Amino acid sequence: MSEGKDEVNRDQEIMAQMDAIKKEVAESAPLMSDVMDTSTLLAEYGDPLFTTKIKSMLDAFPKMRKTRGDGNCFYRAYAYGIAEHFAAHKDKLPGFLETLKQTFDMALAAGYPEFTAEDFYETVQEQFARLKDEPMEALHATFNDDGLSNYIVAYFRLVTAAHMKTHVDDFLPFLEGGETVAAFCARAVDPFGVDCEHLQIIALTQALGVAVNIAYLDRSAGETAAQHVIPDGQEPLVFLLYRPGHYDILYPPPAVAHT
């Protein structure tokens, strides 16, 4: 230990730097914001292409809710959207809780240890079950509590990976460079804070049986924001806005604006 430090642990330095950046983001934005006008986005863009696309969305989605940009935004926004849906359709909640239970069995079947997976599962089951007799406001607080909110994200990541690992044939053809599903999950699903991409969205929405409509506010051609429902052909229960690297929640006109 006394030979001097010619070799420094760069990983540790990089991680410390990333932590500092994340902390800055955390201090500037809540995990889940209150509802706001979608038109507030106009102030963020000077670019005419984006301005045109935003204006084209305002009738369909007059309201939105922002998610903190921490690499977990898809998982968190989607989970929040699901909670809002079942808060407004309490009769359908028991079915969803049952689906959650099945996803836990699937996680065990995929080889995740019960000992660690059950903490995340129990948190999600417990929090969503509160919607039986509590309003969405209660869950809004949950989603803004670091500990609980991050456990929900961790569980949704687990479900995503477990679904891919138990449906290898569906996903393997889409992986590049001969990567295995297990390696993909270890790199792009399991680690906390790694962005969610198309394949993960397909896996998660299939596993939970809740379709999502995504409006794409990006540089692609066209005067309107393209929209896609995943999984294809199902009725979307959650509406999200995609901007490169980020997801927020959108609300169609009779907005489910709880806060």
Place this chain on the structure above:
Amino acid sequence: MSSSITPARKRLMKDFKRLQEDPPQGIMGAPVENDIMTWHAVIFGPEGTPFEDGAFKLTLTFTEDYPNKAPVVKFVSRVYHPNVYKDGSICLDILQNKWSPTYNITGILTSIQSLLDEPNPNSPANAEAAQLYRENRREYERKVRDCVEESWSSDEEEEEDEDEDGQDGDDDDDGADGDAPDADKPDAAEQ
């Protein structure tokens, strides 16, 4: 808020219980007295490897972000290994960019144990050890045997070395997300 038991502490107690009930071979670990966020561990070198008979001590430092964030794990004993830095910190993907909250302390320690005999020479933390490992295995093993011998002898001195990392200059990492001083107390009673 700070008096209620946080998810990180709850999980660490569970990890501890698990490790006591079902200890993997060649691994010991426990939180230090009155602080569940700091652990001491010992990894015994796997049999049939140059690390055999070594008893290497480590510290694990957790934050309230555990298990969503990996702990900082460092060898306290000197370990001559391609993926171990001079300050004892370890270059292992599951402690860095491949950390997943489904990992636990047992998993961390067993991964480090396997790393001992399965170094990854492509991400060297100790360039000399990496080079000897590739080019002069006999000399590499001799140096490993030296640190194995040291691992039994220098217990007391090393205990004191532990706090050194505080003065490394870049305190923004441990300093900022370390525990608030008052956060240490409540959990001791909860056990």
